[in-house]
Amino acid sequence: MTADRPSIGALITGKAFMAEVGAYFPLSMALRGDAFEAVFMMRESDLGHRTSGPYSPERLPSDAMNWAxxxxxxxxxxxFPSFRIEAGGHWPRIHVALSGTAVRGLIVMPEEVTAEAVNAPYLGKWQDQVSSDIRIGLDHLAGWLSSCQHEAGGPQPSIDLDLVYRPFDYEASLARYEQRLRELIPPVRPVLELRWRSATPAQRRAFVKNxxxxxxxGSRSDRRWNYPLGGIEVEVPR
Structure with a gap:
């Protein structure tokens, strides 16, 4: 893969992959040109009977194997996906690759995940809402990239994209909601950080119209646009 391979197809496939692999909470996601990778937290209810290591040829992680x-x-x-089970630790990990693409996923068990891994004070039901919001955000980005190329012409743009979770004053945000709804409100702000690999000036201007x-x-040397999109934020260089 070269650095400037078009990103639109990878975004569309990656977004669909995130939904169809299980709509799991993404701990991280990165797009580099046309290479899409994400790390997900397994939903415990999807596994049935649970196992834990140490594993051996006589004692395999049957829960992860059955899932695959x-x-x-x-x-x-x-x-078509291919699966590889990693069983060298206390909990199994599931590697997923989509044939004919550079779309990859890693699914880790919930016991491996800490709130600190996503800069959050706690984990909980808010994760399901965030998963949906991120997929919607990726769908919008794919559409905007396609439309800016259609409007401005030139080759399809190529980008880097990272999902990060940023702390914010979530307690003030929670105060606006009824008690029964507060567990659904994310205590972190998911941000999709976009950086251009290759795009014409006209394409960038067309993209920013959205x-x-x-x-x-940002600073004078790192100026950015921050755009709220549902429950997430999109960050784009100015």
């Missing part, structure tokens, strides 16, 4: 076997041979985001009402942020 149920999905072997089934299409996922328009491609960010009406975005606020300016």
């Amino acid at each position: 076997q149920l999905r072997t041979g089934m299409g996922m985001a328009g491609h 960010l009406k009402g975005a606020r300016k942020s």
